[in-house]
Amino acid sequence: MPYLIESMSAAPSVAADVAALLREATAADHRATERSDLIVRLMAGELDLAAYGRYLAQLAPVYEALEERPAGGWPIFEPGFARSSAIRSDLAALGQAGVHPALPEAHAHAARVRELVHAGDDVRYLAHHYARYLGDLSGGQAIGSLMARHYGATAEQLTFYDFTALGRPVEVKRRYRARMNALGLDAGQVAALIDEVRTAFRLTAAVFGALGSSEAEVDVAPAPAPAPAHP
Numbered sequence: 001m002p003y004l005i006e007s008m009s010a011a012p013s014v015a016a017d018v019a020a021l022l023r024e025a026t027a028a029d030h031r032a033t034e035r036s037d038l039i040v041r042l043m044a045g046e047l048d049l050a051a052y053g054r055y056l057a058q059l060a061p062v063y064e065a066l067e068e069r070p071a072g073g074w075p076i077f078e079p080g081f082a083r084s085s086a087i088r089s090d091l092a093a094l095g096q097a098g099v100h101p102a103l104p105e106a107h108a109h110a111a112r113v114r115e116l117v118h119a120g121d122d123v124r125y126l127a128h129h130y131a132r133y134l135g136d137l138s139g140g141q142a143i144g145s146l147m148a149r150h151y152g153a154t155a156e157q158l159t160f161y162d163f164t165a166l167g168r169p170v171e172v173k174r175r176y177r178a179r180m181n182a183l184g185l186d187a188g189q190v191a192a193l194i195d196e197v198r199t200a201f202r203l204t205a206a207v208f209g210a211l212g213s214s215e216a217e218v219d220v221a222p223a224p225a226p227a228p229a230h231p
Contacts, residue, residue: 043143
């Protein structure tokens, strides 16, 4: 199915600042996701780089699915956003490559993105693109800084947050929002976009919830029994 959305010249467009409307309409979903217990603990310095590696490994399937969309189409889909190679590089630098399997919730999130890619639904695909990459350029920058501060993560372990190829984060976000507003989406498309961003946040929250539960199991795991003393 073609990835260029049909011309919207015949459909009435909504107010120009779709980005602001989207941000306001999904603010509660966003807050609920970023306040998940796992993220709070990770950013507070209560975990470790092994926990961060487990977190990063859950993102890999979602970014791989995002990158399955064929290049081209709307300018907002800049190839420089791709993060899969950075995730692999960071996990290798952390000494955790291939160590953490993705949870079912991460695969479910990736499956939804892949479904939209295969359907050629650029409007709903944009919702996941927005939720992930604008998040990486905003709160994600804080996560990267705190991983360095709390756990001593190095630049080589944090390339996931490096968007210098696209520009300074504030400039990239401004360009992204301007391009979103320039799409001329009609009211039905904006409603679909908002609905799918909420879905993206719910799927992310499910991943964080499952990962938080697994971290709790790690916390309470019994220490290995001491070796018997030699006679």
